[in-house]
Amino acid sequence: MRFNGRLRTGWVIGLTDTPEVEESKVKPLDRVEGDVRWFGPDDLTVWRWVADRFAGTLSGAIAHALPPRIVRVEHEAASWGPARHPLDAPIGASVADGRGAARSGQSSAETIAPDLADGRSSPRSRPPEAAQPRSPEEGRARPPCASEGWKGLDGSALLKAAWEPDGRAYHLRPPLHQDIGPLLVDLVARTTSNGCTALVIVPGPAPGPADDVVAAFGTAVADHRHFDRDADRYRAYLRQLRGDVTVAVGERGLALMPMPDLGLIVVVDEANPAYKERRNPRHHVREAALARGRMTGATVVLTSSLQSAQVHKHHDGGHLTLVRADRATERALAPDVRVVDRTTLSPKDRRTRLVGPITSRVAEVVRTGGTVIVLAAGKGSGSSLACSDCRNRHECRDCGAGIAPVDGAPTPTWRCAVCSWTTPPRPCIDCGGTETFPLRAGAKRLATELAKAHPDAEVGHMEGFDQPGPTSRPAIAVMTRGSVVARPDWLHGRRADLLVVADPDVLLGRPDVEAAEDALRLWLDGAALAEEVMVQTGQPTEPALQSLVRLDPDGFWPAETERRTPLGFPPAGSLIRMTGVTPEAAAAVRADVPGTLLGPDPDGVALLKTDTLRDTVAALKPLRNTWAQDDIRVRVDVDPTIT
Template sequence: MPQAAPPSEGGGPNGRAPGYARVIVDVRPAHLDHPFDYRIPEGATVGIGQRVRVAFAGRRRTGWVVDLADEPETDPARVRDLALVQGETRWFDRDDLRFYRWVADRWAGTLADVLRHAVPARVAAVDREAAEWPAPPPCTPSRPPPAAAWEAYGAESLLAAADAPDESGAPAFWWRPLADADPAGAVAELAARTLAAGRGVLVIAPEPNAPALDAVAGLDPDRTVDWRAAQGPRSRHRAFLRGRTGHARVAVGERGAVFAPVAELGLVIALDEANPAYKEHRSPRFHARDVALARARFAGVPAVVTGDLPSAALWRLLGDGHVAELRAPRAVETDRAPAVEVIDLADPRPRPRARLSSVADRALARTVGEGGAALVLATRRGEGTALACSGCGERLVCPVCAGSLAAHGSGRGCPTCGWTGSAEPCRRCGDTRTAPLAAGAERLAAELGRAHPAAEVVALEGYDAPGPTERPAIAVATRGAIVDRPGWLGSDRATVLVVPDADALRGRADLEAGEDALRLWMDAARLADHIVLQTREPRAAGVQALVRWDPDGFWRREERWRAELGFPPARTLVRVEAGRHAELVGEQLREALAGIADVLGPDPGGALLVKTARLRGTLRALVPLRAAWGRDDLGVRVDVDPVPAG
């Protein structure tokens, strides 16, 4: 049966039940982010975590009971009765509440915002159904299963924590799998050890088709809640109750599943921790990696986050000692990494005017001739619009904003600022011919199909895109199609991975462009035995880190210049979107954060950027400002740790 509320907790003189409930009301303004007192009607049973209906500002609203008291904190004559207690289910307890409040404070949100993410809508029919459930079967610890997949990583401390989480404290680990490893199998082994210890497991991934989610869900299907399948209020309510009551011991899913209840939680795993899909777009704009780490810390259990290249946030945690590295010896990493061949497009010898160098051409032709599979990484979808000189490869730039130019009728146009003009010769070499700076997947697939008619050539745009079904094959994939163990490859690996437009991704006008490019290349490299990467800057940090399979070396170089500019990992960013109130909000921020943080902007869209090395102090200083903005209905939105678009 679901966890029901006992008689009202606490107790006043003579053991009487508390007379008042403190309720968080489901409203958005920050100045209302505190409990309101309501009188408990005579004979009602109320406990912390119950959902209620209350009268608030002339309307009936949903609320959640967060505390009980003998006396109200306001004039009793002004206190109203609870309008309705919605069922007996207790959706959270005091420990959950502490965790939810931490999330709200860390991402400058409200407790009501977090509860909207963490607690599903109630369906009365599901409550009635759950009332008939038998008690969940007991969890009997058993002998830990083998963990052969972890032998290469010196993972004794992690395995010990999985076997006995109560004795391990709450260690956090960052695991970098070997390039030819099976991460899904290793994650399943670790989850199986935790289940054998009689504890529950939570695993999240940024994409729904992650093989590790399927592998873990298959360990104990009857006692697993798969939040990927929990669509709609009824199924989400049922999934929540199964986890909260102990009928399920395993929860798997995407970003939102980080709040999924798991009875006797013993392990939290977040796969591909740097993936931007982990960033929530609704308030509070949390990052699921950090929520997962905090979830494990609050529960006193181990956490594991995975990836090849750490995010800036994780690099800071590693440097501060809050997260421990879990990786194979350096010699083993490099020995099992794919071979990388870099083609310098600045050298006139490898056919610089062609889309592909002769080396890449030969690699694809050899793969097709042998009946194998090749993977070509496209920078973008579709046809590709940004133009470059056909003669020297120079990007055509707008004379007004320096953005990339595209074809506009018989001339040129800037999609960024709207400038249009005639087609002028290249300012570098004088050539008048142009070509797309980087071909989109469809254009590139069409070109390769003509060049290799014996192969099935398919453009893949998205994680669920169907791939080639025959061999030989060439898959032209955008970043969204680079997933662990794609269906079109099965258990095989591609013979070659070709990256024809490395500079188009690495050279984006974005602070994180180099980091993002290297992470994508390393993800794609796991699918192939040999890599051919074309670039005009072969000595760039990201290119060399790929050649050496040395992401740590990339960060050691990258963090120095980022620190000089005051960007992560040295500092934390906070984006404040104020729209037409940007000038006023900017003045308030500069006054409140003087000596704590730097405030830049506003930009033309009314956004300001706060750079701080003292996040806690900055967030505390924002509390009264957020309350004032909410009270004045300015519509200001705060985004801590913003993730760049694209």
């Protein structure tokens, strides 16, 4: 179709005899490209929800979901032979499946024009029968047997939901030393053996439990993680549409990609910041997956060592079921954790980067030919100010996050990185001290110091998942956040003898409301890699550290929620980050939009807090349209990743 003289490519999402604009403005289609039916009504319903929920556009959501079209791959697909779902047939039409039975669906008119009869685009317009459980009579009489790993877990309801998808959501959290890969294989096997398909979404290409799924199902899997060419992505996508594969594994883009007969959606490490989309609409994979499950009747499984604030909110609201082992089993399948309080040590022992007791334990492991992981804060991980006298962190008056000096300010200024509150330098509210120091650390320098102290050990410095680790023993690996993955290649399937958490106070002191949550999740993921954990800290009573000592992720959220509730931060409320906010735009938001607006700062960044997210996003929509017409470039990010 031509707009302003230029030929534009779009998608036909409906047909109607009554245009919404004047007939003189209706433009003819230049041509229809290809015979492939790209998506069905279920997909369109999910994409509309994503666009509305995350303050974006439907075209943007579709662009996230679909790979670029490659014509030669379509020609190649014509020679692939019979398909369970022919590419030129409407999604949901009656076709013969692999068992010889007919699968009935909607007519072609219903497929091309969903929700047009009543003019609604809400997910609630989906027919209620579409979310009903699939009957076992449609597939095999009995589901596959579960593996031994389920014995210590209260997972009977989840196993049943994998066999008979019903749109419910679960958070699967096995003990730290139990591999989740075989559990995911069991769930996918149950879903696919009953005639449905599965999506397994991972945050990145690093080795992990999704590898077990790919190995178990072989040619029945479309693995999108390592595609470098658009042709490969489009080829895999067409095989999904045809029903040639029953499992798809991939990263963020897979969450919205069409998948016929979808029965299971797995999101591995649901709190990983990589799941936050960078383009409009800036949706989060976790929320998109939960919505897709509700709308299509697919079972949704989330995994993480510590629930995100949003998942904790869903759990508290009864919208999600936690699948875990009892406390005795969790403690039995977890490392020993010991905290060393720096404040109780002699000045000589606490001046070193690794305090005396930890230095002695590292030397002992090295002497016995073992492996040590030192989890350090990377460059830039800590920038908050702390008091030089009492070492307590300076905090924002409005939101409780850390504050840091503003570079280049005409007068000395401290600013909160979360809500943009600013203040001149001030004394410590705990001891009155006026001297400060930045909470910073460097992993590379620590690795150099350890190499000098332990010449018999191979010392490696790892800042990313794909960096090689030590190849000989004894070994010391100084790792930062990016290198903590479920299955580090250099450990060869074994656990390290010792994990040292070197900079917990730096991570807890970051100018970020989510600092404690993020730090605890990192420590738990690191603890899964070791037999023993030692932590050096000046804040041993910090709730996040106490949750690590007890290996009790569930015990973290009650106190953290109590701390965040007066501030209106998740899980008590929701956040919307806005950039490019002018004084006039800020005034309009304060006048017409429910919530509390913090800012904007001199850079035009503002934070909107609300406990009625749906109403707030709806109220922002007409303002966003007005700003767009006036060429005011205000960008809206719902549920921002502040980390």
